[in-house]
Amino acid sequence: MLKRLGALLAALGAAVVLLIGGAGTASAHAALVSTDPAENSVVPTAPSAVTLTFSEGVTLSSDSVRVLSPDGKAVDTGNPGHADGKSDTAQVGLNSGLANGTYTVAWRAVSEDSHPVGGAFTFSIGAASTTTVSADAVQGGKADSLVAAVYGTGRVVAYAAFALLAGVAAFVLICWPKGATVAKVQRLLMTGWVALLVATVAVLLLRGPYERGTGLGQALDLTLVRATLEERIGTALSARLLLLAAGGVFLSLLVGQLGQQPDPAEAPGDTKDTEDEDDELRLLERRAAERPLRDARLGLGVAGLVLAVALSATWVGADHAAVGIQVWLALPAGVLHLLAMALWLGGLATLLVGLRNGLEVAAVERFSKLAFGSVAVLVVTGVYQSWRGLGSWSALVDTEYGRLLLIKTGCVAVLVGVGWLSRGWVAKLRAATADTPALEPVTAAVTTKAGAATESADPARQAQLARQRAATVNAKLRQAQDGTPAHAGLRRSVLIEAALAVAVLVVTTLLTNSAPGRVASAATPAPAGTAAPGTPTGTAKTVELKLPYDTGGTDPAAKGTATVTLKPAVAGQNTLTLSLDDPSGKPVTVPELQLAFTLPDRDLGPLPASLLPTATGRWSGTAQLPLAGDWVVSVTVRSSDIDQTTVTKSVKIG
Numbered sequence: 001m002l003k004r005l006g007a008l009l010a011a012l013g014a015a016v017v018l019l020i021g022g023a024g025t026a027s028a029h030a031a032l033v034s035t036d037p038a039e040n041s042v043v044p045t046a047p048s049a050v051t052l053t054f055s056e057g058v059t060l061s062s063d064s065v066r067v068l069s070p071d072g073k074a075v076d077t078g079n080p081g082h083a084d085g086k087s088d089t090a091q092v093g094l095n096s097g098l099a100n101g102t103y104t105v106a107w108r109a110v111s112e113d114s115h116p117v118g119g120a121f122t123f124s125i126g127a128a129s130t131t132t133v134s135a136d137a138v139q140g141g142k143a144d145s146l147v148a149a150v151y152g153t154g155r156v157v158a159y160a161a162f163a164l165l166a167g168v169a170a171f172v173l174i175c176w177p178k179g180a181t182v183a184k185v186q187r188l189l190m191t192g193w194v195a196l197l198v199a200t201v202a203v204l205l206l207r208g209p210y211e212r213g214t215g216l217g218q219a220l221d222l223t224l225v226r227a228t229l230e231e232r233i234g235t236a237l238s239a240r241l242l243l244l245a246a247g248g249v250f251l252s253l254l255v256g257q258l259g260q261q262p263d264p265a266e267a268p269g270d271t272k273d274t275e276d277e278d279d280e281l282r283l284l285e286r287r288a289a290e291r292p293l294r295d296a297r298l299g300l301g302v303a304g305l306v307l308a309v310a311l312s313a314t315w316v317g318a319d320h321a322a323v324g325i326q327v328w329l330a331l332p333a334g335v336l337h338l339l340a341m342a343l344w345l346g347g348l349a350t351l352l353v354g355l356r357n358g359l360e361v362a363a364v365e366r367f368s369k370l371a372f373g374s375v376a377v378l379v380v381t382g383v384y385q386s387w388r389g390l391g392s393w394s395a396l397v398d399t400e401y402g403r404l405l406l407i408k409t410g411c412v413a414v415l416v417g418v419g420w421l422s423r424g425w426v427a428k429l430r431a432a433t434a435d436t437p438a439l440e441p442v443t444a445a446v447t448t449k450a451g452a453a454t455e456s457a458d459p460a461r462q463a464q465l466a467r468q469r470a471a472t473v474n475a476k477l478r479q480a481q482d483g484t485p486a487h488a489g490l491r492r493s494v495l496i497e498a499a500l501a502v503a504v505l506v507v508t509t510l511l512t513n514s515a516p517g518r519v520a521s522a523a524t525p526a527p528a529g530t531a532a533p534g535t536p537t538g539t540a541k542t543v544e545l546k547l548p549y550d551t552g553g554t555d556p557a558a559k560g561t562a563t564v565t566l567k568p569a570v571a572g573q574n575t576l577t578l579s580l581d582d583p584s585g586k587p588v589t590v591p592e593l594q595l596a597f598t599l600p601d602r603d604l605g606p607l608p609a610s611l612l613p614t615a616t617g618r619w620s621g622t623a624q625l626p627l628a629g630d631w632v633v634s635v636t637v638r639s640s641d642i643d644q645t646t647v648t649k650s651v652k653i654g
Contacts, residue, residue, distance in 0.1 A: 167346010
């Protein structure tokens with residue numbers, strides 16, 4: 001068994017190497033491509049408007065683009081729109097008569113994959129100047145922490161509820177029709193339906209406050225709800241609510257029709273001796289009685305499949321799969337991924353209940369085969385989605401998306417291993433069921449007249465016998481419930497799978513809400529001595545940061561140290577130099593080099609710096625940092641077509 005498990009994991013690893021290793025760069029969120037006026041530029045006269053161009057279409061609100069003067073006052077006309085009707089642009093007009101100085105542009109929009117994106121940049125009119133823009137003004141649409149937490153919880157619950165609803169229904173239809181009569185299975189179905197309904201309504205109400213950075217009290221603001229309904233994700237959530245109404249009707253039919261029909265698993269097989277005419281007649285009558293059940297299961301199966309596909313499309317159509325490359329393939333792959341996840345994880349919940357409620361070994365074996373097929377689909381579609389979202393090996397460790405993907409892959413690998421062990425327990429359960437005789441029925445103890453007389457004469461003896469009878473009955477009840485040791489082993493294995501499945505759902509939700517390529521906030525602190533101790537805030541100084549890098553390549557520039565020098569390291573205009581040296585200290589040059597600044601606690605950036613080469617391995621430029629705070633400096637070095645890395649370090653500005 002361990003050899004087969006090793007072969008399965010090896011095949012998975014080979015698939016990842018083949019698909020991810022040769023992939024190109026991909027993006028899952030809208031990225032700011034260009035601005036007019038250009039970032040950090042100095043224009044001679046005041047422009048009439050500010051225009052932003054993105055990598056994909058965006059949805060705008062009334063305050064998506066705000067322009068602030070050097071003293072922090074708004075100078076835009078409000079209500080930004082799309083330039084020339086192009087959905088991948090955002091444009092806002094400016095007031096006339098703007099004075100010279102440095103202006104800050106703060107923007108926030110919703111990308112086509114339904115995720116909010118934002119940032120800020122500066123430009124100057126006439127000449128650069130210092131700015132007094134407040135942190136709150138730049139922060140703008142940053143999501144409220146409580147709203148973000150509740151919104152994220154709603155998304156996790158929605159995923160889990162869909163898996164429960166679709167997976168339990170599929171288990172009943174495919175593996176265990178008699179399960180429709182079990183009260184605990186019916187409760188699982190209703191729990192999935194109610195939880196998905198509540199989570200969908202919660203996400204719909206919280207979407208507006210989440211996008212615009214308002215508090216939880218704005219969840220019932222009809223203006224925000226109306227604006228959400230006009231977005232792609234609002235349409236998807238509305239469609240999900242309508243589908244859930246149809247799903248309620250489906251559940252009532254599922255329980256009503258299957259609950260009144262015999263289980264085909266109890267039907268006599270073709271090997272039954274039918275030589276006797278009476279037996280043959282009874283066989284024909286039984287098969288005729290079962291025909292309505294088969295027809296009902298077929299009709300319910302088709303209806304359930306249509307509903308499940310439509311429900312999964314409400315996620316896929318408003319997420320990463322709807323934008324980027326190969327949308328025509330990514331959409332059906334995303335649907336298959338969600339359906340396979342639901343069949344596997346929802347089926348595990350039903351299996352846990354069924355093992356304590358008379359689930360037949362044949363049903364367990366049918367689910368084992370179904371789960372194996374689901375895992376195969378998950379592996380294929382998951383590797384494809386990873387290829388679209390990552391595009392390079394360095395993104396696995398240099399981006400939040402990549403790190404979350406590694407965590408999810410690890411959880412799924414362990415989940416597959418536990419599932420493989422569960423298949424072994426299924427085989428033991430089959431053998432134990434064939435060898436174990438039926439349990440004796442549990443009956444109350446019967447006493448003779450003499451015994452009854454003795455008991456009545458001795459109350460203490462009577463109480464002792466009553467306790468013994470109760471212990472015997474409870475032991476037999478536990479034995480009937482727990483079944484054989486194989487039953488207990490399978491239950492433990494499935495319970496571990498279910499716990500891991502919850503972790504996978506949580507990571508999946510975080511993964512769909514993170515953007516590949518985004519600068520990570522986990523930067524290492526600047527080394528002691530970088531700035532002179534006791535330097536007053538705002539005092540001009542020179543800061544030098546050394547960032548060792550290793551792209552993993554074999555060329556001379558693949559490994560070395562990037563040195564960033566920043567002066568005067570205060571809010572406003574800063575001059576900078578960047579140098580690359582190999583381990584021996586010799587200057588080296590690379591095909592591509594990028595430098596950016598991010599202020600994580602204000603959700604500001606990344607603000608790229610414009611660099612001009614001055615010599616081999618040497619660059620210079622300027623950076624406009626509008627606020628004081630702990631900024632993250634990120635240097636991206638690409639030494640070849642496939643070898644690239646990003647290193648980060650924090651620096652205090654002001």
